[in-house]
Amino acid sequence: MNSTTQTLSALTGLPTDPSLALSFCGITFATPLVLLSGCVGFGEEYTRVEGFSNRHVGAVVLKGTTLNARLGNPAHRVYETSMGMLNAIGLQNPGTDAVIQSILPQLDFSETRFIANVSGSTIDEYAEVTRRFDDSPIDAIEINISCPNVKEGGVAFGNYPEMSARVVAACRAVTKKPLITKLSPNQTDIAKNAQACIEAGSDALSVINTVMGMAIDAQTRKPVIGNVQGGLSGPAIKPIALLKVHQVYQVAKKHHIPIIGQGGITNTEDALEFLIAGASAIGIGTSLFYDPHVCLKMNSGIAAYLQRHGLRSVTELTGTLQLPG
Ligand SMILES: Cc1cc2nc3c(=O)[nH]c(=O)nc-3n(C[C@H](O)[C@H](O)[C@H](O)COP(=O)(O)O)c2cc1C
Structure with a gap:
């Protein structure tokens, strides 16, 4: 038995064979499950759920963080749809220094890996937030160039391969920690963007962020979401996300770049489909709101x-899809 399988067994209580552990950009994930940014606050929220443990997940991605504190968008910020939810939180966060000085010291790094999620309105801001996280205990850094809910930054960078590459290169220049780029589904050719991000120095890719959407109250004839538009997540986007993972994998596999597949993953079957499409790890977001214990079921499934x-x-x-012909 190697040290990785020993760790997995000790952490999860699952049988040592087969192994759920994996090396992701050189860091060990105890299981392929990754709790997604914006769905678990700064890593402290799910520890309050009875029976939940960070030890059951490979990594936790913290809420999107900008250089200075942000209050986020006006209400309403979330709206449940028939197969998921719309959100336009607007990157509410206390700012980079507060996260590093007040939140990181409270996280138990012996339980799981913690990944920062970095955002900015300018390339310089992305780079500065990344530089500050580089000088912190965080295990890896995810660059969010795909947030649909802010007026500056976000998809303004993520929808254009050249702009995406400039953000990645600026962040790459200031950190040696694993760099994961989170790609937007709201663009014409996600594979082209993946290629640009890899060439600019991204070690891994997150595929996908939310899909732009809208809800209208027919009685008032007003948009439900204060920001007018929001990001759609949950089961409604699963087939879109699966195709994007398949498309990005065709590029990523040539460079041995791992993918965190995400978008509507709700049960074991969903997780298996994303792994087969080419994901090395599986992101769990909206489904945590419905079932905080979903990770336990998925690990054993x-x-x-x-x-x-x-x-x-x-x-x-990973990547064992059997294509026709
Ligand atoms: C309420 C909410 C807040 C989110 N905040 C962020 C964020 O701060 N940064 C980010 O990169 N993605 C954010 N996301 C996107 C998720 O991390 C994830 O990529 C997306 O929801 C798709 O996965 P899911 O369908 O499993 O939720 C947020 C999603 C939700 C639902």
């Missing part, structure tokens, strides 16, 4: 599938 299919490690499943 994925392990049971691997056992049934004679696979010894979850890494053997």
Whole structure:
């Protein structure tokens, strides 16, 4: 038994064989499950749920962080749709220094890996936030160039490969920590953008952020969301996300760049589909609002599938899609 499988067994209580652990950009994830940015605050929220433990997940991505504190958008900020939710939080956060000085010291880095989620209105801001996180205990840095809910930055960078590459290059210049770029589905050719981000120095890709959407109250004839538009997440976007992961994987596999697949993953079957499409890790976001214990079920569901299919490690499943012809 190697040290990775020992760790997994100790952390999750799951059978040591097959292994759910993986090395992601050189850091060990105990399981392929990653709690997504904006869905678990700054990592402290789910520890209050009885039976939940950060030890069941490979990593937790913290809420999007900008250089200075932001209050976010006016209400309403979230709206439940028939198969998911619209949100336009507007990157509410206490600012980089507050996250580093007050929040990071409270996180238990022995439980799981913690990833910062970086945003900015300018390339310089992205780089400065990244530089400050580089000088902190954070395990990795995710660049959010795909937030649809802010007027400056966000998708203004993420929808254009050249702009995306400039943000990635600026962040790359100030950190040696693993750099993950979070790609937007709201663009013409996501694979082209992935290629540009990889060439600019991204070590991994998150695919996808939310899909732009809107809700209208027919009685008042007003938009429901204060920001007028929001980002759609949850089961409604799963088929879109799956295709984007498949498309990005065609580029990423040539460079051995891992993908955190995400968008509407709700159960074991969803998680397996994203792994088969090319994801190395699986992001869990909106489904946590419906079932905080979804990760426990997925860990045992994925392990049971691997056992049934004679696979010894979850890494053997990534990118095993059988295309016709
Ligand atoms: C309420 C809410 C807040 C979010 N905040 C952020 C954020 O700060 N940074 C970011 O990169 N993504 C953010 N996201 C996007 C999620 O991290 C995730 O990429 C997206 O919701 C798709 O996954 P899901 O369908 O499993 O939720 C947010 C999503 C939700 C629902």
